[in-house]
Amino acid sequence: MTASQIQSDTTLAARERWVARGVAAPAIVATHAEGAHVTGADGVRYLDFAGGIGCQNLGHNPQAVVEAIHAQVDQYLHQCFMVAAYEPYVEVCRRLGELSPCRGSDQKSILFNSGAEAVENAVKIARAATGRPAIVAFDRGFHGRTLMTMTLTSKVKPYKKGFGPFAPEVYRAPAPYPYRGISSDDSIQALEQLFLAHVDPATVAAVILEPVQGEGGFIPMPADFPAKLRELCDRHGILWIDDEVQSGAGRTGPVWAIEHYDAQPDLLVSGKSLGGGLPLAGVTGPASVMDACDPGQLGGTFGGNPVSCAAANVVLEQLPGMQAASEALGAKLRTTLEDMATRVDCIGEVRGLGPMLALEIVRDRETKTPAPELVAGAIAKARENGVLLLGCGLYGNVLRLLPPLTITDEELSQGLEVIEAALA
Numbered sequence: 068m069t070a071s072q073i074q075s076d077t078t079l080a081a082r083e084r085w086v087a088r089g090v091a092a093p094a095i096v097a098t099h100a101e102g103a104h105v106t107g108a109d110g111v112r113y114l115d116f117a118g119g120i121g122c123q124n125l126g127h128n129p130q131a132v133v134e135a136i137h138a139q140v141d142q143y144l145h146q147c148f149m150v151a152a153y154e155p156y157v158e159v160c161r162r163l164g165e166l167s168p169c170r171g172s173d174q175k176s177i178l179f180n181s182g183a184e185a186v187e188n189a190v191k192i193a194r195a196a197t198g199r200p201a202i203v204a205f206d207r208g209f210h211g212r213t214l215m216t217m218t219l220t221s222k223v224k225p226y227k228k229g230f231g232p233f234a235p236e237v238y239r240a241p242a243p244y245p246y247r248g249i250s251s252d253d254s255i256q257a258l259e260q261l262f263l264a265h266v267d268p269a270t271v272a273a274v275i276l277e278p279v280q281g282e283g284g285f286i287p288m289p290a291d292f293p294a295k296l297r298e299l300c301d302r303h304g305i306l307w308i309d310d311e312v313q314s315g316a317g318r319t320g321p322v323w324a325i326e327h328y329d330a331q332p333d334l335l336v337s338g339k340s341l342g343g344g345l346p347l348a349g350v351t352g353p354a355s356v357m358d359a360c361d362p363g364q365l366g367g368t369f370g371g372n373p374v375s376c377a378a379a380n381v382v383l384e385q386l387p388g389m390q391a392a393s394e395a396l397g398a399k400l401r402t403t404l405e406d407m408a409t410r411v412d413c414i415g416e417v418r419g420l421g422p423m424l425a426l427e428i429v430r431d432r433e434t435k436t437p438a439p440e441l442v443a444g445a446i447a448k449a450r451e452n453g454v455l456l457l458g459c460g461l462y463g464n465v466l467r468l469l470p471p472l473t474i475t476d477e478e479l480s481q482g483l484e485v486i487e488a489a490l491a
């Protein structure tokens with residue numbers, strides 16, 4: 068047994084002994100990461116198509132981000148924005164405001180530690196701004212694991228099972244899923260029905276939607292859906308929260324996925340890759356909505372930590388300039404995956420937006436029976452062959468690809484070859 072194998076096994080054994088079972092983790096111990104690669108304690112250099120679940124759109128340890136972090140670490144680590152203001156926090160809010168896809172010219176932001184915390188706060192802000200209690204979420208939506216966000220999330224196992232009772236005043240409607248026969252109009256009609264049968268729209272503060280459903284299966288909303296949702300919301304005075312924790316920060320090409328559509332949300336929730344690998348999330352929107360809460364009503368000890376903000380300022384500076392290259396990556400990836408689908412029968416659909424792409428895996432293309440066992444097998448096989456991959460989807464039958472947007476052609480081809488062999 069090699070020294071690195073021993074180190075890997077020791078850490079995994081200690082993990083078994085000391086870490087709670089509830090956090091699932093594969094048998095890899097990371098010791099180093101750079102660009103599109105993670106090196107394991109087992110000595111293997113893995114190609115990373117998982118990116119710490121979509122947090123490394125710029126790759127691992129991008130040099131400019133690491134330099135900004137070092138510079139900030141030498142100045143101060145923590146202040147708490149409620150004790151002393153600091154420039155990196157204000158600068159992230161300025162950048163988020165300038166890049167905001169939301170309605171209104173007077174954008175403001177507030178920062179948090181995680182996507183779930185930011186979604187929680189978007190709900191608080193929407194309730195304060197409208198004076199209404201109810202929130203509408205969609206089938207297959209994922210918004211986090213805290214009580215409110217778990218309630219908004221639509222997948223029982225593993226996210227909700229045994230964790231009730233859930234937060235009140237959350238209602239649900241089907242989201243479009245063209246591959247399985249649910250159109251934009253079906254979804255809008257179901258919302259109208261929801262407003263007749265279950266909840267008075269005059270009591271609904273907000274709807275929350277991912278423009279590309281992430282954990283739910285990398286399902287992009289059809290081109291007409293956001294505008295139809297916007298019209299419905301306006302008719303009833305409902306705010307629209309755009310959850311871009313996974314689809315944002317350049318993942319689909321433009322900075323925000325909703326920029327692909329002809330509709331503007333009221334609130335944007337960002338996270339994951341925003342911090343370049345450090346925890347940071349935000350809520351952004353016009354002052355008329357954001358300033359509905361009085362001073363002291365929002366906040367948190369570590370939200371908008373200076374080191375995370377220093378990293379995010381580099382990320383937000385770089386993202387707009389990366390759009391063309393990311394779109395080219397998306398086009399190339401899609402062509403290769405569609406080509407792969409002509410050879411691999413279990414690929415039911417290649418879908419996504421820009422370089423946020425996935426394969427829905429089925430037992431039979433006619434019946435579209437989900438094949439989660441093939442996805443689990445392919446993930447394990449790919450890992451054996453040096454590629455880190457993740458599944459997703461309500462049925463666990465979607466293979467999602469989250470390589471860094473900075474991946475080289477050679478790395479991409481190498482990864483895709485391993486994926487095809489793992490599926491075949």
Ligand code: PLP
Nearest residue numbers: 181182183209210211281312313
């Ligand atoms: N919203 C979306 C769309 C997500 O994909 C996630 C996480 O995967 C969250 C919210 C929750 O973010 P976090 O895990 O940072 O709490």
